[in-house]
Amino acid sequence: MAVLEVCVKAAAGAPEILGDCPFCQRVLLTLEEKKIPYKTHLINFSDKPQWFLEVNPEGKVPMLKFDEKWITDSDVIVGIIEEKYPNPSLSPPPEISSVGSKIFPSFVKFLKSKDPSDGSEQALLNELKALDEHLKAKGPYVAGENICAVDLSLAPKLYHLEVALGHFKGWTVPESLSYFHDYVKLLFSRESFQKTKAAKEHVIAGWEPKVNA
Numbered sequence: 001m002a003v004l005e006v007c008v009k010a011a012a013g014a015p016e017i018l019g020d021c022p023f024c025q026r027v028l029l030t031l032e033e034k035k036i037p038y039k040t041h042l043i044n045f046s047d048k049p050q051w052f053l054e055v056n057p058e059g060k061v062p063m064l065k066f067d068e069k070w071i072t073d074s075d076v077i078v079g080i081i082e083e084k085y086p087n088p089s090l091s092p093p094p095e096i097s098s099v100g101s102k103i104f105p106s107f108v109k110f111l112k113s114k115d116p117s118d119g120s121e122q123a124l125l126n127e128l129k130a131l132d133e134h135l136k137a138k139g140p141y142v143a144g145e146n147i148c149a150v151d152l153s154l155a156p157k158l159y160h161l162e163v164a165l166g167h168f169k170g171w172t173v174p175e176s177l178s179y180f181h182d183y184v185k186l187l188f189s190r191e192s193f194q195k196t197k198a199a200k201e202h203v204i205a206g207w208e209p210k211v212n213a
Contacts, residue, residue, distance in 0.1 A: 003037045007052060007063040007070075010042035011202040018042065020198040020206035022104075022156035023074040024062040029152040030078050032192035034085050078149055092148040099134055099142050099150055103127045104157040111164055111211060121171075128177055135179035140186055147190075155187040156197070163203040168211050 006027060009019035018024075019042070031038045043052055048059050055070045056063055063072045066084070071077055082091055106127045110120040134142065142150045162184070165171040173180060187193055198206075 001037055003039050004031065005039050005041065005065040006031070007041045007043050007056075007061050009061050010044045011198065012045065012205050014202070015042060015044035015047075017202070018196070018198055019045075020160070020203045021061060022160050025156035025159075025196050025198070026074050026153050027062040027064065027077050027081075028196040029155065029192050030081050030090065030149070032195060033090060033147065033152065034081065034088065036081070036085055074153075078152075082149065090147070090149045090152065092143050092150045096134075096138075096142055096148075096150060100127070100131045100154045103131065103154070103161070107157070107161045107165070108210075111168060111207065112213070125174070128173055128180055131183075132177040132180040135183050139179055140183060151187060155193055158184055159188065159193075159197060160203055160207075163200050164207045164211075167200075167204050168207065 008024035008028065009021040011017040011019040018040070028038075028040070041052070043049070043061055052063075053059055056072060058072070060072050062074055062077060063070050064077045064080075065071075066080055071080060082089070103124070106120070106124040110124045113120040138144055141147050142154070162173070173184075175181070188197075
């Protein structure tokens with residue numbers, strides 16, 4: 001099996017360490033779960049290498065090389081990996097493909113909010129409750145017994161949510177959402193997750209300028 005080349009964000013101020021991009025982690029998780037050999041190029045965002053900008057003028061990550069062509073956009077990359085390496089299948093049943101998809105934008109809005117009465121906290125809680133209900137009915141993963149692409153997209157975002165809201169707002173997901181908490185434990189304890197997650201301090205540093213903007 002050919003080794004795939006993947007470009008991911010390096011940690012700010014520590015260019016030799018994996019950075020805090022949840023979309024990069026999603027791609028790495030997919031490669032890990034499918035046991036596909038890969039080589040990472042850590043891209044230092046404050047000094048992007050010339051070769052990288054030549055193939056990718058927008059300078060976006062993640063970026064993966066398929067058949068000598070560099071591809072960006074985690075949705076596209078994950079789709080191609082699934083197509084070329086169908087086993088084990090991570091393809092979700094269509095009816096669950098959007099489960100939890102509003103959690104990340106709701107989290108970002110609440111994280112950046114300076115107004116406690118703007119409803120952003122409640123909006124996030126509503127999304128988390130919806131996921132908790134879904135997991136109660138269908139869990140332990142979004143599609144049942146086996147992990148799928150939806151879980152791998154959610155896992156890094158839920159990690160960011162936990163770390164950033166805990167740090168900047170002293171906020172945690174209510175204990176009452178027990179199916180959600182079990183789900184997060186399950187995801188975060190997977191070997192693929194432990195291997196590809198950014199250190200908490202890099203996640204915090206990544207959000208700092210956005211929160212204090």
